[in-house]
Amino acid sequence: MSTPLLRTTLYDDHVRLNARMVEFGGWEMPVQYTGIIDEHRAVRERAGIFDVSHMGEFWVTGPDSLAFLQYVTTADVSQLGIGQAGYALFCRPDGGVVDDLFIYHLDVDRYLLVVNASNIAKDWEWINQFVGKFSVTLTNESDATALIALQGPQAEAVLQRHIGQLAIDLPFHGVSNATFDGKSIIVARTGYTGEDGFEVFSSNDDASAIWQALIGSSATACGLGARDSLRFEPCLALYGHELSDTINPYEARLGWAVKLNKGEFVGSQALTDLKSNFSRRLVAFEVTGKGIARGDYPVQAITGERIGHVTTGMPSPTLGKPLGLALVERAYAVEGGEFDVIIREKPVRAVVVKYPFYQSRYKRP
Amino acid sequence: MSFKTPSELKYIKSHEWIKIEGDTATIGISDYAQDSLGDVVYVELPDVGARFGAGDAFGAVESVKASSDLYVPAGGEVIEVNTAATEQTDLVNTDPYGNGWLIKIKLSGDQGELLDAAAYTAFVDSIKH
Numbered sequence: 203m204s205t206p207l208l209r210t211t212l213y214d215d216h217v218r219l220n221a222r223m224v225e226f227g228g229w230e231m232p233v234q235y236t237g238i239i240d241e242h243r244a245v246r247e248r249a250g251i252f253d254v255s256h257m258g259e260f261w262v263t264g265p266d267s268l269a270f271l272q273y274v275t276t277a278d279v280s281q282l283g284i285g286q287a288g289y290a291l292f293c294r295p296d297g298g299v300v301d302d303l304f305i306y307h308l309d310v311d312r313y314l315l316v317v318n319a320s321n322i323a324k325d326w327e328w329i330n331q332f333v334g335k336f337s338v339t340l341t342n343e344s345d346a347t348a349l350i351a352l353q354g355p356q357a358e359a360v361l362q363r364h365i366g367q368l369a370i371d372l373p374f375h376g377v378s379n380a381t382f383d384g385k386s387i388i389v390a391r392t393g394y395t396g397e398d399g400f401e402v403f404s405s406n407d408d409a410s411a412i413w414q415a416l417i418g419s420s421a422t423a424c425g426l427g428a429r430d431s432l433r434f435e436p437c438l439a440l441y442g443h444e445l446s447d448t449i450n451p452y453e454a455r456l457g458w459a460v461k462l463n464k465g466e467f468v469g470s471q472a473l474t475d476l477k478s479n480f481s482r483r484l485v486a487f488e489v490t491g492k493g494i495a496r497g498d499y500p501v502q503a504i505t506g507e508r509i510g511h512v513t514t515g516m517p518s519p520t521l522g523k524p525l526g527l528a529l530v531e532r533a534y535a536v537e538g539g540e541f542d543v544i545i546r547e548k549p550v551r552a553v554v555v556k557y558p559f560y561q562s563r564y565k566r567p
Numbered sequence: 568m569s570f571k572t573p574s575e576l577k578y579i580k581s582h583e584w585i586k587i588e589g590d591t592a593t594i595g596i597s598d599y600a601q602d603s604l605g606d607v608v609y610v611e612l613p614d615v616g617a618r619f620g621a622g623d624a625f626g627a628v629e630s631v632k633a634s635s636d637l638y639v640p641a642g643g644e645v646i647e648v649n650t651a652a653t654e655q656t657d658l659v660n661t662d663p664y665g666n667g668w669l670i671k672i673k674l675s676g677d678q679g680e681l682l683d684a685a686a687y688t689a690f691v692d693s694i695k696h
Contacts, residue, residue, distance in 0.1 A: 519631060
């Protein structure tokens, strides 16, 4: 046993629900309660809740907040009005991805950044090195902030019971201060499942009551296992798999999140060059031979040469087929093309299919 | 949570069980193994006639989340494969010591360290957290 694992404020709730707890990025987190497939279906068909309090929350405040975020992220944050949230990347000067994040514009000169749990320390150090001339204050509130994701076609109806009309009025990627059964929260219409849904930020002290209230409103507790399978089907990237310091946004099909025309930012020069000159590409594939592809399995051309690797693979609970994402040489990123995934030392045939596997069902105007 | 470990079976630390009857044996995965894995959705088994030494990988069981290689507790030649388990994979979860068995082998005499039910239960307790 090395360093003790971190626990979220909802740990006791997970134990009470008989969750199977596992290590994830230094945290002891629920991987499943009743079963991954049941929990996955609950979110696709009804509503599920996830404890994602392990994720990082940084506040950016002060008169240069916008200029600072324009410089350290790939997004055009000037397009993000108060009450809106958007996806962004931190990129390295060479174009590799430090992390992916969501930016929530709460108020004038007041932004909330949500980053991956496993990257909190790295991201904090990364953004602080660029503060320099900017008049901004960065605050790491990760330890004091609980985050519960409520996702699924019934999420709106469930949340309405606790926050009222705002659950209906809040638009896709909208964010607002709100009151949940009398408790102060921030609520956003964001998520990581491909379904309509919300994310609820609260103090640690209020989190357990919010969690239990949502369970009381028939939301199904879901673990990290279902979170992974739910994000995989609509092909939402997971840092450390589809994204890394050595994978650039164009390879990961996230060019849409890089706004080169907003002015200079960290990585903009390299990204300008990479846009028309990247060598690998993320592809969606279906295993047509016998077997299930998993992350890190090698991918080779039918003629035998190595062309890449699987980033994520699993049997898709919704589609009932073994599917995968792979980062391969661009010449092989052609729908209908075939390659082999090496599964337990044997080549197993796979075919490149339409990306994504599952069309997200967000509530759009 | 406690797991079933029938006393008439032997176990190995990679969580397979073996039931030896004369010169043949039946092999499957333990109740603890199926529970750890979660809903089994894919079972890969060898062909009849395949030969393995004790401790060799003979296939895999997979859930949505994880893949787990299967190891033979004793060496031998595969004489029967449970196609019911490959077609109806939840048998491995619901009845790991019965209808969810995986392969039958003709023993070659090559055998690794086998644990009795008490020793295996103690081992599982020691790795659970």
